[in-house]
Amino acid sequence: MKRYLPLIGFLVLVGLFGWGMWWNSHHDMTAVPSPLINKPAPAFNLPKLYAPSEHVSKAMLLGKPYLINVFASWCVACLEEHPVWMAHAKNLGVPLIGYDYKDPPQDAKAWIAKHGNPYSVIITDRSGHTAINFGVYGVPETYLIDAKGFIRWKHIGPVTPKIIRTNLIPKLRAVGAHPHEVK
Amino acid sequence: MRYWLFPILMLGLISFAAQAINPLPFQNNAERLRFQNLASQLRCLVCQNESLASSNAKLAQDLRAQVFKMMQAGKTNQQIKQYLVDRYSDYVLYDPPLKPSNYALWFGPFVFLILGGLGVLLYLRKRTSSAAAAPPPGDDDW
Numbered sequence: 001m002k003r004y005l006p007l008i009g010f011l012v013l014v015g016l017f018g019w020g021m022w023w024n025s026h027h028d029m030t031a032v033p034s035p036l037i038n039k040p041a042p043a044f045n046l047p048k049l050y051a052p053s054e055h056v057s058k059a060m061l062l063g064k065p066y067l068i069n070v071f072a073s074w075c076v077a078c079l080e081e082h083p084v085w086m087a088h089a090k091n092l093g094v095p096l097i098g099y100d101y102k103d104p105p106q107d108a109k110a111w112i113a114k115h116g117n118p119y120s121v122i123i124t125d126r127s128g129h130t131a132i133n134f135g136v137y138g139v140p141e142t143y144l145i146d147a148k149g150f151i152r153w154k155h156i157g158p159v160t161p162k163i164i165r166t167n168l169i170p171k172l173r174a175v176g177a178h179p180h181e182v183k
Numbered sequence: 184m185r186y187w188l189f190p191i192l193m194l195g196l197i198s199f200a201a202q203a204i205n206p207l208p209f210q211n212n213a214e215r216l217r218f219q220n221l222a223s224q225l226r227c228l229v230c231q232n233e234s235l236a237s238s239n240a241k242l243a244q245d246l247r248a249q250v251f252k253m254m255q256a257g258k259t260n261q262q263i264k265q266y267l268v269d270r271y272s273d274y275v276l277y278d279p280p281l282k283p284s285n286y287a288l289w290f291g292p293f294v295f296l297i298l299g300g301l302g303v304l305l306y307l308r309k310r311t312s313s314a315a316a317a318p319p320p321g322d323d324d325w
Contacts, residue, residue, distance in 0.1 A: 032272055033274075035269060102241060134270075137228035
């Protein structure tokens, strides 16, 4: 028995490290859980990208659930995510509001012109002050806000069809929306 | 000439770095020290191994400006920290408070220490008792 002890120790370590690698590859180690989940979304009042004199505020959006997707033209991961919204934004059963973060308007417009516009409206936060209240720390980020203005779900990093299917759609149903199935 | 050129270049680099990191209009040195002390206790969320004081990420710059603004508005360090914790969770604090959700963080190391200590104790006990019982020759087969 004693002669197998090093082998057992080795196998235990292999198992431990293997589990660690598996766990890391299935979790975003840099994701910080938001303390704002199930709390009221911060008040905001931001200009529209394509009509800067018009504003969209939290008060105006109360009464129906909606999604806010924080993006920027300088954000590389947003390029990865954008086709997913292009394909699925219409299937979600709630408006998808684009939140252009720390971006010169002309850059954002050029980016949207190039990659398409999946958003029902785009609002701009050039200074990033409102984003601090939302706890935004990396783009892209996506928030689900219910009819009462509470944040019900947050995703940090690019959204994938799998995330929409397994995470977002149940949350959409929970806030009373009627999303289509996403394959 | 070569001998003093290098230190002067290095000084230039240092002052450049200091300017890049610290463009806030402090009124006096005490205020500057308070700010730097506070910012060094807060974590930058973008580059998570840097403090708010040392990071040059865009968000860190915004948060430094926000911390500075709150200092000007007469907020205490505790209020400023709470403001950031409300938005970014305890993760922004390098010294997280003791509470049930992070007991593992605070006490985990001691649990491992105790487990390891027990293991060593058991091993030593076993070894002394088997040594007392005169081990047969050739026991050490590996």
